[in-house]
Amino acid sequence: MSQFLNLLVAGLTSGAIYGIFGACLAVWFRVCNILNLAVGDFAMFGAVGTAWLVQNAGLPFIAGIAVDLAGVGLAAWLFDWVVLRPAFDRGRGARGIVGVFFYTFGLSLVLEGVARAWFGTDAWGAPQIWPGPALSVLDFHVQRAGILVFALAIVSGLALWAYLRFTVSGRAASACGESTLGARIVGIDTAKFRRRIFIATAVLAALFGIVESPLSGYTYASGPVISLIGTVAAGFASFRRPGRAVAIGLAIGVAESLLGGYVSTSYNDVLLYAILFGVIIFRPEVLGLGAEPA
Amino acid sequence: MSSGTDVQAAVTHQVRRRDPVPLGAGISIAVVGAVVLAAMNGSYLGLTVTTGVCYAIVTVGMVLQLGYSRQLAFSQSVFMGLGAYGTGVLETKYGFSSLESFLAVIGLALVASLLIGAVVTRAPGLALALATLLMPLFIFQLATYSNWLGSFAGINGVLPLLTGADYTATLVRSGIVCAVLLGIAAAIVLRVIRSGVGLQLMAMAEDERLGESLGISLRQRRLEVFVLGSVLAAVGGAAIGSVQGLVTPDILSETAEITLLLMVFVSGRRSIVGAILGAVVIEYLTTSTSFISTNIGTIEGIALLVILLVEPDGVAGAVDRLLGRRTDQWGAALRAWRTKALKTRGTGPQGGGDGAGNAT
Numbered sequence: 001m002s003q004f005l006n007l008l009v010a011g012l013t014s015g016a017i018y019g020i021f022g023a024c025l026a027v028w029f030r031v032c033n034i035l036n037l038a039v040g041d042f043a044m045f046g047a048v049g050t051a052w053l054v055q056n057a058g059l060p061f062i063a064g065i066a067v068d069l070a071g072v073g074l075a076a077w078l079f080d081w082v083v084l085r086p087a088f089d090r091g092r093g094a095r096g097i098v099g100v101f102f103y104t105f106g107l108s109l110v111l112e113g114v115a116r117a118w119f120g121t122d123a124w125g126a127p128q129i130w131p132g133p134a135l136s137v138l139d140f141h142v143q144r145a146g147i148l149v150f151a152l153a154i155v156s157g158l159a160l161w162a163y164l165r166f167t168v169s170g171r172a173a174s175a176c177g178e179s180t181l182g183a184r185i186v187g188i189d190t191a192k193f194r195r196r197i198f199i200a201t202a203v204l205a206a207l208f209g210i211v212e213s214p215l216s217g218y219t220y221a222s223g224p225v226i227s228l229i230g231t232v233a234a235g236f237a238s239f240r241r242p243g244r245a246v247a248i249g250l251a252i253g254v255a256e257s258l259l260g261g262y263v264s265t266s267y268n269d270v271l272l273y274a275i276l277f278g279v280i281i282f283r284p285e286v287l288g289l290g291a292e293p294a
Numbered sequence: 295m296s297s298g299t300d301v302q303a304a305v306t307h308q309v310r311r312r313d314p315v316p317l318g319a320g321i322s323i324a325v326v327g328a329v330v331l332a333a334m335n336g337s338y339l340g341l342t343v344t345t346g347v348c349y350a351i352v353t354v355g356m357v358l359q360l361g362y363s364r365q366l367a368f369s370q371s372v373f374m375g376l377g378a379y380g381t382g383v384l385e386t387k388y389g390f391s392s393l394e395s396f397l398a399v400i401g402l403a404l405v406a407s408l409l410i411g412a413v414v415t416r417a418p419g420l421a422l423a424l425a426t427l428l429m430p431l432f433i434f435q436l437a438t439y440s441n442w443l444g445s446f447a448g449i450n451g452v453l454p455l456l457t458g459a460d461y462t463a464t465l466v467r468s469g470i471v472c473a474v475l476l477g478i479a480a481a482i483v484l485r486v487i488r489s490g491v492g493l494q495l496m497a498m499a500e501d502e503r504l505g506e507s508l509g510i511s512l513r514q515r516r517l518e519v520f521v522l523g524s525v526l527a528a529v530g531g532a533a534i535g536s537v538q539g540l541v542t543p544d545i546l547s548e549t550a551e552i553t554l555l556l557m558v559f560v561s562g563r564r565s566i567v568g569a570i571l572g573a574v575v576i577e578y579l580t581t582s583t584s585f586i587s588t589n590i591g592t593i594e595g596i597a598l599l600v601i602l603l604v605e606p607d608g609v610a611g612a613v614d615r616l617l618g619r620r621t622d623q624w625g626a627a628l629r630a631w632r633t634k635a636l637k638t639r640g641t642g643p644q645g646g647g648d649g650a651g652n653a654t
Contacts, residue, residue, distance in 0.1 A: 083599055094606035097366055101423070102559065106598040109552075113592025224548065228427060235424040266439040273432035280425040284417045 002139035007261040008254060013146040013215065015253020016153035020208050021226055022233025022245030023153075024201035027160050030177045030240040032088065032194040037104040039205045040226030041111035045072050046206025047213030048115060048220065051124040061127050065210055069203050076202035079107050080195045089191045108223060115220035123217040126210045145214045152211055156204060157246030164242070173197060177240070232276060252276070313488055320481025323570065327473025334469075336462030341537070342581050344469040346574030347476050348533040353557045353569040354479045355526030360555075361563030362487055363519045364499040367414070369426040370554050372433050373524040375546025376403055377531030379437065382449035382541040392453040396532055403528030404521065411520035415513060430548045437543040448542035455536045465537075472533050479526050480566050486522070495519065553580075556594045560601055562610025572609075 024039045046068060053064035083103055087093040094102065130144040164170040175183045176190040183190050209218060233252060237245035252272065260268035327347055334340030352370055359365045377399050384395035414425050437443045444450075456467035486492050494515055498505035506512055535541040544550060553576065561572025576594070579586050586593065605612040 083603060086603060093603040097364060097420075098602070098606065100420075101366070102598065102602055105552075105555075106595045106602065109556075109591045109595030109598065111595075113589055113595060116591065117589060224552075228431065228548065232424065232428065235420070239420070267435075270432045270435045270439070273428050273435075277425055277428045277432065280421055280428070281413045281417060284421045 003261065005140045007257045009140070009142050009146065011254035011257030012250055013143070013149055013253070014256060015250035016150045016246075017208070017212055017226070017249070018229045018233045018252050019246035019249020020153045020156055021205060021230025022237060022249045023157050023160055023242035024205050025227075025230050025234035026237050026239055026245045027164065027242045028194075028197050028201050029234065030164065030242075031173045031197050032180075032190070033100060033177055034084075034088075035100055035104060035231060035234075035239070036198070036201065037101065037227045037231065038108040038111055038223070039201065039230055040228075041108050041115070041223030042072055042076070042202040042205040043209030043212075043226055044115060044218050044220065044223040045075070045111060046209030047126050047218040047222075048119050048124040048209075049206075050126040050210050051213065052119055054127060064126075065207075068210070069206055072206040073199050073203050075111070076199040077195065080198055083107070084194065084198070085191065088194070108227065112220055112223055115223075119220055121219060123219050125213040125217045128214045129211060143215060145211065149208070149212050149215070152208060153246055153249070156208075157243050161241075161243030235280070236276075313485075316481045316484035316488060319484055319566070320477040322477075323480050324474045324477025327476055328470040331469035331473055332466055334466075336465040339578075340465060340469060342578050343574055344465065344472055344537050345534060346577035347469065347472045347570075348530050348537055349554070349557060349577055350570040350573035351472070351476050351479045351530035351533060352527045352554060353573045354476065354483050354566055355523040355530075356554065356558045357564060357566055357569045358483045358486060358495075359519055359523035360558060361565075361569075362492070362499065363495045363515075365415075365516060365519050365523075366420075366423040367426045367520060367523070368423060368551050368555075369410070369414075369429045370523065370527040371546050371548070371551040372429045373403055373407065373527035374531030374534070374550065374554075375433060375437065375541075375543075376406060377528030377533075378452075378535035378541040378545050379443060379449065379531075380528070381532040381535045382452045383443070385453050386449055386451050392455055392457075392536060395453075396455070396536075399528055399532045400525060403525045407521045407524035407528075408517070411517045411524065415516040415520050427548075430546060430551050434543055434547045437546060443543075444541075446543065448540060449535075450540050452535045452539050452541060454539070455533065468537050472537065475529060475533060476570065479529065480570070482522070483526075484566060491515070491518070556598060560594065560597050560608060562608030564607055565610030565614075568608055568610025 021039050021043065025036050028034065028036050049068040049071060050061075050064045053059045053067055054061055057064075059067060083106075087095075087099065087103060093099070128145055130148055132144055134141045134143050135147070136142075162170075164174055172183070172188045173193045175186075175188055176193045180190050229252070230249075233249040234245045236248040237243075255275070256268055256272045259271050263271060331340055331344060331347070334343060352374055356370060359367060359370075380399040380402050381392075381395045384390040384398055385392065390398065414422055417425055437448075438446060454464045454468045455471040456464070458464040458467045486495075494505065494508075494510045497508060498510060498512060498515060502512060505515075531545060534545065557572040557576045558569055560576070562568030579593070580590050581587060601608050605615070607614070
């Protein structure tokens with residue numbers, strides 16, 4: 001029983017990671033029909049950047065977090081200004097299914113390259129926000145950072161879900177993704193929503209990287225895999241439902257952990273991805289992706 | 295009705311018989327590639343370019359799959375790995391010759407892509423992308439943990455495509471075989487693009503409903519494109535394994551897929567020549583100076599963003615456009631010169647033209 005509980009907690013922690021990145025992807029896709037494949041790289045910049053600022057630049061931890069998050073927000077704004085604005089507001093550049101994937105894919109490559117040049121190839125972990133040993137009840141152990149990760153995922157998922165469902169701004173944001181032209185006709189500034197939500201999800205991903213990095217550590221190359229798993233979680237949530245993406249991410253994490261505990265520690269990821277692959281292929285309707293975005 | 299169909303079939307047959315472009319292009323690519331690789335005479339640059347030519351076999355298939363048909367499948371690295379590992383396993387564990395293993399791998403890739411394609415191509419656009427994104431993830435891990443496939447170290451001792459007296463001669467001969475394979479791949483893809491099937495694929499890429507209303511079997515065409523792209527990827531993978539003599543899990547990782555995508559998108563996703571040059575140039579850059587190889591990600595990312603914004607059809611599209619403008623200018627200058635010359639002689643425009651080169 002204790003093994004099961006420990007596996008469950010480990011799975012919920014890793015699942016929270018997948019879930020929150022899935023939520024970040026889903027909420028932005030809902031607004032502008034673009035997949036943010038750089039979300040993992042923003043998380044990497046959060047973790048590695050904060051660790052670098054604290055350890056190498058000598059900044060206090062809180063100041064390091066603030067500077068790092070401001071830097072990530074600025075990078076997101078700059079990308080929107082330089083790339084997304086001309087591409088989607090001024091009608092220049094590639095659109096359609098290519099635009100869905102490849103703008104943020106290019107950003108991901110740039111962020112990864114900059115991180116490699118700046119921080120090197122070492123693994124980095126930000127200091128713990130809630131320092132101390134793992135909490136234990138009988139044979140059941142849980143890392144403090146894991147509790148924070150899980151709590152942040154739940155709070156973020158609920159907040160994003162509530163924002164989209166219950167606020168006028170959230171409904172306007174959703175309208176942008178449903179029909180850009182229609183939203184503009186009724187006076188919604190689609191560019192503003194795209195920009196704001198892109199920056200907000202980038203900062204959220206970076207914050208999540210800071211909270212999570214004491215558990216796993218990050219290198220310059222950690223981003224793409226995180227983005228990929230987040231894309232899978234978001235995909236199972238139709239790319240549009242952040243709350244459901246968190247739930248799917250948690251389920252994926254738990255399944256991965258249980259497969260690792262009870263089936264094979266080496267092949268747990270292989271099995272998990274194979275199962276997800278099978279679900280997508282044989283039951284594509286669960287994704288709710290009947291039509292491609294315009 | 296039957297007679298109409300017969301006439302149409304006859305016309306199609308005539309058009310096919312009289313279309314020398316794919317054959318000419320294929321032979322040209324093979325000859326140019328073979329001459330260049332022979333001139334490099336087995337140097338390190340020759341090895342890099344030969345590897346680039348092998349990648350080009352994969353990217354040529356991607357032109358049809360991603361560029362022309364807009365089939366968003368990210369499984370090329372998996373089939374590249376299938377080709378490389380298939381060759382390696384058959385040669386090192388079962389004693390196949392390089393030709394036997396090469397032919398066996400083509401058959402294996404054909405069957406595997408038919409089976410996988412039959413299910414994955416049922417998924418709509420984004421679902422297909424998502425499903426094929428997962429494939430490199432779990433196949434990579436499978437290869438990494440499998441002792442039978444050599445785990446992290448991979449399989450060493452893969453035979454060259456054509457053996458020579460020494461290393462240099464072997465590399466040159468293998469390079470020439472790769473160039474010939476690339477020529478064949480390019481000719482096949484060009485043939486498809488220039489055929490009626492190519493027109494159907496273009497219609498489907500523009501609007502699937504339009505294609506369906508024209509009576510095109512979407513599933514069949516999607517499957518055919520998937521199979522052709524996958525088999526070419528496997529051929530490219532087998533060639534890479536044979537040239538390098540070694541197969542590691544890196545060949546089927548998501549990083550390999552990213553590299554392939556960049557080779558196609560930066561150079562021009564609709565251009566065969568662009569895809570070939572893109573593969574060779576990016577392979578060269580990744581192994582050239584330490585500054586470029588260290589910062590290749592940043593360089594490729596910026597190049598990709600600039601190209602998506604400025605010229606979505608890549609460098610090849612930009613060159614096409616420039617050449618088009620230039621030839622237009624030359625044409626206009628020639629017409630102006632002709633008009634002026636005729637006026638000087640006092641004849642003026644007469645006969646079948648208006649003096650501006652337009653037929654009346």
